[in-house]
Every structure is written in structure tokens, then in C-alpha cells.
Amino acid sequence: MAKYLLLKHYRGAPSPVNDVPMDQWTPEEISAHMQYMNDFAARLEKTGEFVDGQALAPEGAWVRYDGEGRPPVTDGPFAETKDLIAGWMVIDVDSYERAVELAGELSAAPGAGGKPIHEWLEVRPFLAAPPTITE
Amino acid sequence: MNEALLRSLTPGVLAILVRRGADFAAAEDAVQEALLEAVRVWPADPPRDPKGWLVTVAWRKFLDATRADVARRRREDLVDKEPAPGPTPAGDDTLQLYFLCAHPSLTPSSAVALTLRAVGGLTTRQIAQAYLVPEATMAQRISRAKRTVSGVRFDQPGDVATVLRVLYLVFNEGYSGDVDLAAEAIRLTRQLAAAVDHPEVAGLLALMLLHHARRATRTAPDGSLVPLAEQDRGRWDTRLIAEGVTILQAALARDRLGEFQAQAAIAALHADAPSAGETDWVQIVEWYDELTRLTDNPVVRLNRAVAVGEADGPRAGLAALGALDASLPRHAAVAAYLHERDGDLATAARLYAEAAHDAPSLAERDHLTRQAARLNARRRR
Numbered sequence: 253m254a255k256y257l258l259l260k261h262y263r264g265a266p267s268p269v270n271d272v273p274m275d276q277w278t279p280e281e282i283s284a285h286m287q288y289m290n291d292f293a294a295r296l297e298k299t300g301e302f303v304d305g306q307a308l309a310p311e312g313a314w315v316r317y318d319g320e321g322r323p324p325v326t327d328g329p330f331a332e333t334k335d336l337i338a339g340w341m342v343i344d345v346d347s348y349e350r351a352v353e354l355a356g357e358l359s360a361a362p363g364a365g366g367k368p369i370h371e372w373l374e375v376r377p378f379l380a381a382p383p384t385i386t387e
Numbered sequence: 388m389n390e391a392l393l394r395s396l397t398p399g400v401l402a403i404l405v406r407r408g409a410d411f412a413a414a415e416d417a418v419q420e421a422l423l424e425a426v427r428v429w430p431a432d433p434p435r436d437p438k439g440w441l442v443t444v445a446w447r448k449f450l451d452a453t454r455a456d457v458a459r460r461r462r463e464d465l466v467d468k469e470p471a472p473g474p475t476p477a478g479d480d481t482l483q484l485y486f487l488c489a490h491p492s493l494t495p496s497s498a499v500a501l502t503l504r505a506v507g508g509l510t511t512r513q514i515a516q517a518y519l520v521p522e523a524t525m526a527q528r529i530s531r532a533k534r535t536v537s538g539v540r541f542d543q544p545g546d547v548a549t550v551l552r553v554l555y556l557v558f559n560e561g562y563s564g565d566v567d568l569a570a571e572a573i574r575l576t577r578q579l580a581a582a583v584d585h586p587e588v589a590g591l592l593a594l595m596l597l598h599h600a601r602r603a604t605r606t607a608p609d610g611s612l613v614p615l616a617e618q619d620r621g622r623w624d625t626r627l628i629a630e631g632v633t634i635l636q637a638a639l640a641r642d643r644l645g646e647f648q649a650q651a652a653i654a655a656l657h658a659d660a661p662s663a664g665e666t667d668w669v670q671i672v673e674w675y676d677e678l679t680r681l682t683d684n685p686v687v688r689l690n691r692a693v694a695v696g697e698a699d700g701p702r703a704g705l706a707a708l709g710a711l712d713a714s715l716p717r718h719a720a721v722a723a724y725l726h727e728r729d730g731d732l733a734t735a736a737r738l739y740a741e742a743a744h745d746a747p748s749l750a751e752r753d754h755l756t757r758q759a760a761r762l763n764a765r766r767r768r
Contacts (some may be wrong), residue, residue: 253495253496253499253518253556253560255519297523297524297527298527298531299527299528299531300496300497300500300520300524300525300527300528300529300531301524301528302520302521302524303519303520303521303524304521344496344518344519344520344524345496346494346495346496377747379746379747379748379749379752380560380747380748381560381748381750382612382748382750382751383559383560383748384558384559384560384569384598384602384605385558385559385594385598385650385654386615387615387653387654387657387690387693
């Protein structure tokens with residue numbers, strides 16, 4: 253019983269095998285892709301492993317504190333930022349192996365030509381609660 | 388409204404329904420509905436015979452559901468008459484329920500969820516909140532688990548060891564939420580100990596009680612971890628310790644040692660020491676040797692290295708550690724501790740930082756980062 257984040261990147265991940273930008277796909281291919289993602293989430297809900305899934309807009313801003321009594325400074329987006337998160341799915345599974353298996357399935361979502369994208373997904377374990385029995 | 392009483396009656400009521408011929412999944416749903424109705428009705432109108440009330444209401448819920456099912460499928464030949472309540476060997480039935488919910492065909496997380504609901508009487512929502520997953524996900528996990536065990540015959544003998552592993556998981560890996568999973572694990576293990584006479588069940592119960600006794604001192608008010616040596620022993624729950632030790636001694640006297648008894652023995656030796664410095668580490672090492680013999684678990688060998696470091700000095704501990712795979716979880720943390728005790732602060736600080744990087748929990752990461760920071764600050768002075 254451990255939670256994992258399956259992280260999808262707009263930018264920063266190694267190139268997928270089927271590397272065609274989405275705006276070059278046919279509308280049907282886009283629909284098939286979306287359907288695959290929805291079915292995947294629905295299937296995980298049925299197996300009792302789904303926790304959360306969200307997508308993020310590509311454009312964001314950088315914000316930082318700028319001192320007492322001053323409004324926060326906003327800036328960006330910065331073109332040089334290497335890493336850009338596209339969205340995530342949180343799963344609650346019995347093993348790391350199961351998390352990898354599911355990430356592999358998610359990465360098989362169809363893209364251009366109806367072929368799997370082979371997209372690289374980042375699998376990150378959640379920091380859990382510490383165990384009670386330690387000695 | 389006594390929720391503890393209500394939930395203690397759950398497994399017995401469920402077992403009676405199953406004995407009467409209801410299939411497990413439908414009986415379990417019916418009992419859940421009866422529990423909800425009890426919560427609603429009992430405060431204003433408490434029954435004289437709570438268990439009888441629950442059986443009656445649950446059976447009616449089961450029949451209603453069956454009838455609705457039958458009507459939908461246009462079959463009207465299913466049982467409709469209430470059988471006479473026969474003798475119910477409560478302890479035995481409860482035990483069967485534990486076996487079923489911990490059946491080896493279930494994954495650990497499914498067995499945990501099903502045990503908490505069918506034996507513990509918790510609602511799906513409570514279990515979902517305790518494990519920080521959506522209620523819909525937990526509902527599916529439970530209904531899948533029920534489907535998985537639906538073909539298992541209720542009177543099949545099970546393996547107590549699988550049940551103990553599930554209860555251990557509930558106790559050891561419980562998150563803290565509205566439901567106190569550690570207390571729930573203790574309650575369910577007590578109930579199991581009343582249903583079956585088994586030294587390892589007693590061993591696990593003792594282990595839980597001895598660790599629970601220290602719970603309040605394990606974390607500081609800010610949530611940070613307090614290591615065993617620094618815990619305020621005056622705040623340990625002496626009543627729980629006494630109970631745990633008594634249960635453990637009775638189990639050990641039967642001379643059928645198992646891993647939970649051995650773990651409880653180690654916990655008892657810690658509980659017994661008036662101060663960290665007075666801990667009987669030599670005996671603890673001996674118990675770790677027993678535990679290694681029983682389980683051959685690498686994590687046990689890691690903990691043994693700590694104990695050896697305390698009993699025979701940090702060099703001996705490091706030598707014991709040297710024989711183990713460095714990729715073991717918490718290996719770097721143990722190495723850091725032993726190097727610090729040996730006076731090698733630079734190595735210790737580096738290893739604490741490394742351990743923090745690989746820590747599996749937030750509380751441990753913060754604790755280890757503080758250890759690294761403490762040593763680095765000392766080295767700068």
C-alpha cells in the first residue's frame with residue numbers, strides 16, 4: 253500500500269518513440285488518446301487503485317516574496333526552464349512493480365497513426381507516514 | 388450510543404447471516420446497513436439485546452435486497468422464510484471471518500480494507516479517509532475483495548499467520564486520521580486472541596501493546612520524530628506495558644516461539660529499561676539472533692547491527708553492518724548512527740544526509756536532515 257505519482261511532462265522528459273506533436277494528429281487520433289486516458293482512470297477506479305488525476309495548463313508564472321509590505325513579484329514564463337509538468341495521476345498500489353506496470357500501460361496511450369506514444373512518464377513514490385514498529 | 392459495542396458485535400452478526408445461508412458479499416452489505424440504522428435509531432431507542440437487534444435488522448435488509456434482486460431478475464423461488472436461529476459458536480465464527488478477510492488470494496491492501504470493514508465494522512468512508520484515497524476507490528477495492536473471496540467456503544480452516552500479517556499491517560502502516568488505526572488493530576487482535584488460542588496471536592497483541600504504550604512520546608508536539616533513547620520514559624503507558632509483558636510471558640511459557648513473540652520480547656526489554664543507558668542490549672542481541680533464525684529478514688539483521696553496536700561498541704556494530712547489503716532501506720541511517728558513536732563525525736554527517744535523501748517518510752527525512760545539520764554545525768565550531 254503505497255502511493256505513487258505518475259508525472260507527465262510537456263517538456264523535460266526524454267523524447268518518446270512516437271514523437272509527433274499533438275497538433276499534428278488527426279482529430280480522431282486526439283479523441284482516441286483522450287478516450288484511452290479516461291478508460292485508464294476508470295479502470296484504476298474499479299481496481300481500487302485510483303487516487304487522483306489532474307492536467308495542468310502549459311503556461312504559468314513564477315512568483316516570489318519581495319519583502320515586507322511589497323506585493324509578490326511575478327515573472328515568466330521562462331523559455332529556458334527545462335522542465336514543464338503537463339499533469340499527473342496519483343495511484344495507491346501494493347508494490348513498486350505494480351506502479352511501474354501501470355505507468356507502462358499509461359505510456360502506451362495512442363498518438364499519431366493510432367500507434368502508442370511510448371511517452372516517458374516519471375514515477376515518484378510519495379513520502380509515507382513512518383512505520384510504528386522500528387526496532 | 389456505544390460505537391465500540393456496536394463494532395464489537397459486527398463479526399458475530401455477519402457470521403450468523405452467513406451461517407443462515409446468505410452469501411458473504413450480500414451479508415456484509417446487509418450488516419453495514421444494519422450498523423448505519425443502529426447509529427440512527429439506538430440513541431433514542433436503545434435495544435435490550437443489541438446483538439439480537441442487529442441480527443434481525445441485518446437479516447431483514449438481506450431479505451429485502453434479495454427480494455429486490457429476485458424481482459429484477461423475475462425469479463421468485465429464492466428463500467424467503469426466516470430460519471430458526473440455531474446455536475452460534477461465536478468465537479469460531481469470528482475466527483472464520485478473520486480467515487476469509489485475510490484470504491491468501493487477496494492483495495495486502497484488499498485484505499486490510501476487507502478486514503476493517505467486515506470484521507471491524509468501519510464504514511467505507513472511514514477506511515478511505517484513513518488510507519487517504521477517494522471513497523469510490525475504497526468502495527471498489529472492498530467490493531472486488533468480496534468478489535475474490537465469494538467462492539471460498541466459510542468453514543474452511545485458514546492460516547492464522549495470514550491474519551496476523553494483515554493486522555500487523557493495519558497497526559504498523561496506519562496513517563493517522565479520524566480513525567485510530569493502531570487502536571483498531573489492537574481491538575481486532577484482542578478479539579482474535581479471544582477467539583483462538585495461539586501463542587503468535589498473543590505475541591502480536593503484546594507487540595502492539597508495548598509499542599502503543601510509547602506512542603505519545605514518539606513524536607514531539609511539532610510532529611518531529613523522537614528517537615527511543617530520547618523519549619520521556621515517564622510518559623510511557625505503564626498499564627499497557629504491564630499488560631503486554633503479562634501476555635508475552637504467558638505466550639513464551641508455551642515454548643512455541645514465533646517472530647511476533649520475539650519482536651515483542653525486544654519491545655519488552657526496551658519498555659523495561661528505566662533509562663536508555665540501562666537497556667539490556669546483550670539480551671536484545673540474543674533476541675535478534677532468534678528473530679534472524681525465525682525469519683531471515685534483512686531488516687532484522689540491520690536492527691541487529693544497531694543492537695550489536697550498543698552491546699559491544701560501535702566498531703562491532705559496523706562490522707555486523709558490513710556483512711549486509713548497503714542498498715537495504717535505512718542502511719545509511721544505521722551506518723551514520725554507528726559512525727557518530729565511533730567519533731567519525733564527517734562520515735556520519737555525510738551518511739545522515741544520504742539517508743535523508745532516501746528516507747521513505749517525511750518525518751524520517753526531516754529527522755535525518757536535522758542529524759546531518761547537527762553534526763555539520765558541530766564540526767564547524
